[in-house]
Amino acid sequence: MSNIDTREIKILSDILALVLEEEEGQSHAALSALKARARKNGTTGGALKNLFATIIIDPPKPTRRRTTAGHKADLDEENASLRRHVQVLTSNLQTMDVRLRSAEAQSFALQREMFQVRQSHAEIGALLEVETQGRSRSMMMVYIALFAGIVLGVAAAQLYHAFSFAPVIDRASYLNEPFSNARPS
Known part of the structure; x- marks a missing residue:
């Protein structure tokens, strides 16, 4: 049965x-x-x-609970063991709670620091862009001034030669003369 x-x-x-x-x-x-x-x-x-x-x-026998002193001692020991286990779990829970709060605080601090870094990065990028634009403008001005100086220099040289009284060299005499000054062979 x-x-x-x-x-x-x-x-x-x-x-x-x-x-x-x-x-x-x-x-x-x-x-x-x-x-x-x-x-x-x-x-x-x-x-x-x-x-x-x-x-x-053979009918099934009903289960009955033992109420002997040995059983009661076993129950008391089991209760004490369960209480110790509950205390350990409570202590672990409190430790984990403290760690969680610490991790949350650290996470908040890191998020704040990351925000500051991003903000600084954006400011530096803006300053770099302004600096780059300023350099390109100044370089452009240097190139314009150099080109203008060359053009003015050539123009001034031409004006000087146009208005100066330099002796005129007659080159016609060189054209009719045989190569007398030629090198001996």
């Missing part, structure tokens, strides 16, 4: 009680449930008959 589950016997008895109900719908549903459970467990009518015979011969 030790292999019979008392819970199964309770379910079986509830279903049988519903089968014997006077209301037609409940008894039909309980009978269908009994058939489905028997099919699921592979139970035949003969096996069910043997189960009832076993229950009648």
Whole structure:
């Protein structure tokens, strides 16, 4: 009889009680449930008959709680062990709470620092852009001044030569003269 589950016997008895109900719908549903459970467990009518015979011969014994002094000492020891365990868990929880708060504070400080770094990065980028624009403008002015100086220099040289009284060299004499100054071969 030790292999019979008392819970199964309770379910079986509830279903049988519903089968014997006077209301037609409940008894039909309980009978269908009994058939489905028997099919699921592979139970035949003969096996069910043997189960009832076993229950009648050797009914299951109700479980009862021991109230002996040894059992009470075991319970007291188990309670003390559970209290110690609860204290350890409480201590761990408090430690984790402190660590969590510390981590949150550190996270907040890092977020604030990251915001400051981003702000500084943006300011430096703006200053660099202004500096770069200033350099390009000054370099552009240098190039313009250099070009203007060259143009003015060439113009001034041309004006000087145009208005200066330099002796005119007659080059026609060089054209008619044979190569007397030519090098000896």
